[in-house]
Amino acid sequence: MQTLRIAAILALLLFSQVLCRPQSSDQKDDDYPGDGGKDYEDPEDLEDSDIGRGTSVSPPVILTRPLRVRVSVGTTVEFPCVVKNGDNEVIQWSKGSEPLYFGGAVMTTEPDRIFLAANNSLIVNDVTEYDTSNDWTCTVVMQPPLEIHHSLQVVNQPTQLTEHRSLAVWPAKKITVNESMGVEFGCDSQSKSRPEIKWSLKGKAIAEVPGVSSKNNYVFIEHATRHHAGVYQCLAEDRSASPEHEAIEVVVNYSPFIEVEHDTFHTGLGIISEISCEVDAHPHAHVKWFKNGNVVPQDEKLHHHEKNGKTLHKLIIEHTRKEDLGTYKCKATNDLGEASKDVVLTGAPAKPVLNHGKDRHNQKAHMIRWRVQSFSPITEYKLEYRMKGNENWIEVQPQVTDGQENNFVVESHFENLLPGVYQVRLLARNDFGWSPQSSIHEFRKEIVANEAQNVKGGSSTTRPLAALTALLVVSTRVFTCL
Numbered sequence: 001m002q003t004l005r006i007a008a009i010l011a012l013l014l015f016s017q018v019l020c021r022p023q024s025s026d027q028k029d030d031d032y033p034g035d036g037g038k039d040y041e042d043p044e045d046l047e048d049s050d051i052g053r054g055t056s057v058s059p060p061v062i063l064t065r066p067l068r069v070r071v072s073v074g075t076t077v078e079f080p081c082v083v084k085n086g087d088n089e090v091i092q093w094s095k096g097s098e099p100l101y102f103g104g105a106v107m108t109t110e111p112d113r114i115f116l117a118a119n120n121s122l123i124v125n126d127v128t129e130y131d132t133s134n135d136w137t138c139t140v141v142m143q144p145p146l147e148i149h150h151s152l153q154v155v156n157q158p159t160q161l162t163e164h165r166s167l168a169v170w171p172a173k174k175i176t177v178n179e180s181m182g183v184e185f186g187c188d189s190q191s192k193s194r195p196e197i198k199w200s201l202k203g204k205a206i207a208e209v210p211g212v213s214s215k216n217n218y219v220f221i222e223h224a225t226r227h228h229a230g231v232y233q234c235l236a237e238d239r240s241a242s243p244e245h246e247a248i249e250v251v252v253n254y255s256p257f258i259e260v261e262h263d264t265f266h267t268g269l270g271i272i273s274e275i276s277c278e279v280d281a282h283p284h285a286h287v288k289w290f291k292n293g294n295v296v297p298q299d300e301k302l303h304h305h306e307k308n309g310k311t312l313h314k315l316i317i318e319h320t321r322k323e324d325l326g327t328y329k330c331k332a333t334n335d336l337g338e339a340s341k342d343v344v345l346t347g348a349p350a351k352p353v354l355n356h357g358k359d360r361h362n363q364k365a366h367m368i369r370w371r372v373q374s375f376s377p378i379t380e381y382k383l384e385y386r387m388k389g390n391e392n393w394i395e396v397q398p399q400v401t402d403g404q405e406n407n408f409v410v411e412s413h414f415e416n417l418l419p420g421v422y423q424v425r426l427l428a429r430n431d432f433g434w435s436p437q438s439s440i441h442e443f444r445k446e447i448v449a450n451e452a453q454n455v456k457g458g459s460s461t462t463r464p465l466a467a468l469t470a471l472l473v474v475s476t477r478v479f480t481c482l
């Protein structure tokens with residue numbers, strides 16, 4: 001895996017070397033020792049996903065964000081300028097009105113100190129206070145030109161003095177992006193000891209956050225999603241008891257996302273019905289409810305409250321009538337987009353569930369108890385079972401008894417089953433229709449000691465179904481709630 005990755009990186013490096021090297025790139029690029037320099041993003045990282053995407057038709061863009069750097073006298077500074085689709089364009093560097101490089105042409109009077117790397121980065125060695133400028137500009141010469149301006153502040157302070165406060169965040173302590181945009185940010189340690197920068201988001205190491213990568217002191221998010229929002233902590237691991245740390249808050253604006261815990265709500269006539277949908281959006285979404293394409297009038301029937309940064313929107317119907325049943329749509333809208341989801345308000349029974357999920361069995365019978373919620377009396381049950389592997393279900397109709405409040409209990413007894421694995425499922429019906437099908441429950445009928453002789457070693461699952469059903473007596477009984 002690691003070897004593969006290294007091979008891929010090497011391939012990319014070669015690729016970008018071929019593509020990105022300015023026409024008359026200077027040989028001394030490769031001599032740059034890189035000491036004391038900062039570690040900025042590698043263009044290879046940023047271009048990873050673009051290779052093979054057919055970039056020739058797209059206009060050039062500068063991927064690098066403006067840097068604001070504050071360093072001490074004598075430091076080496078690198079100003080990156082990563083240009084996507086810019087292979088045929090001339091890159092110009094200048095400081096204020098002073099030209100430094102134009103394509104491969106050297107214009108600066110200090111080419112030994114200020115030089116252009118093959119990756120378009122401008123590298124300034126041994127900075128002095130005269131290098132302080134808000135206008136270190138990289139320009140892609142085209143019509144209209146593309147530019148970014150880096151700023152550099154060189155302070156005349158021995159490094160020791162800045163040591164205790166040497167962790168700087170870039171580009172800001174709070175960054176706001178729209179979803180699917182790229183984000184990059186970093187923490188720069190100007191400490192001489194060059195501590196390792198460790199990143200985390202909500203207590204998780206950055207490597208565990210999907211879609212986020214980090215390299216040296218920088219974090220890259222290629223396509224921001226709502227899951228990337230939060231406070232990123234950077235920690236300068238210097239093995240001391242109180243390592244320096246900083247935080248960068250990333251705010252992601254994203255279009256609404258609707259989560260419905262239940263998409264069907266069960267109710268009955270004359271009672272209060274409540275349907276809801278949970279909306280996750282930033283900024284907050286405006287929510288409207290629709291029924292059959294018409295907006296449900298917005299009055300006191302609508303409620304919403306916050307929950308873990310999401311908003312639960314409820315539609316409450318005080319006294320449910322038959323015409324209130326049906327399919328509703330909740331539609332959430334904010335500046336970035338909209339989302340909608342259908343939820344059903346029905347009078348039919350809810351999906352039957354196993355009671356405690358526990359079966360009771362003795363030597364003769366196997367008993368399964370189900371629970372069904374219904375706001376109208378149950379009129380009918382349909383229980384189906386089969387030996388696992390058989391195609392056809394055997395249908396029985398458990399007897400209906402009264403429930404307590406809205407809860408109905410069904411007990412089904414299976415007697416004299418042959419050993420094997422069985423599957424069983426249940427449906428319930430009231431005046432409004434059938435419930436959803438329960439999940440399939442499986443149970444095993446064990447070989448009981450005195451039956452074992454009858455089984456004669458043959459695997460019971462291979463016996464024909466006819467033989468099985470002939471032997472089978474099923475009694476289902478229903479008890480009122482305990």
Ligand SMILES: *[C@@H]1O[C@H](CO)[C@@H](O)[C@H](O)[C@H]1NC(C)=O
Pocket residue numbers: 029030032034040041042043044078080117118119120121
């Ligand atoms: C650009 O090249 C220089 C010199 O080879 C290197 O030190 C630097 O890390 C590179 N920068 C980026 C952004 O790849």
Ligand SMILES: *[C@@H]1O[C@H](CO)[C@@H](O)[C@H](O)[C@H]1NC(C)=O
Pocket residue numbers: 177178253335336
């Ligand atoms: C983010 O999205 C909003 C709404 O669509 C738009 O007005 C704004 O310009 C976008 N911001 C950026 C940085 O793209």
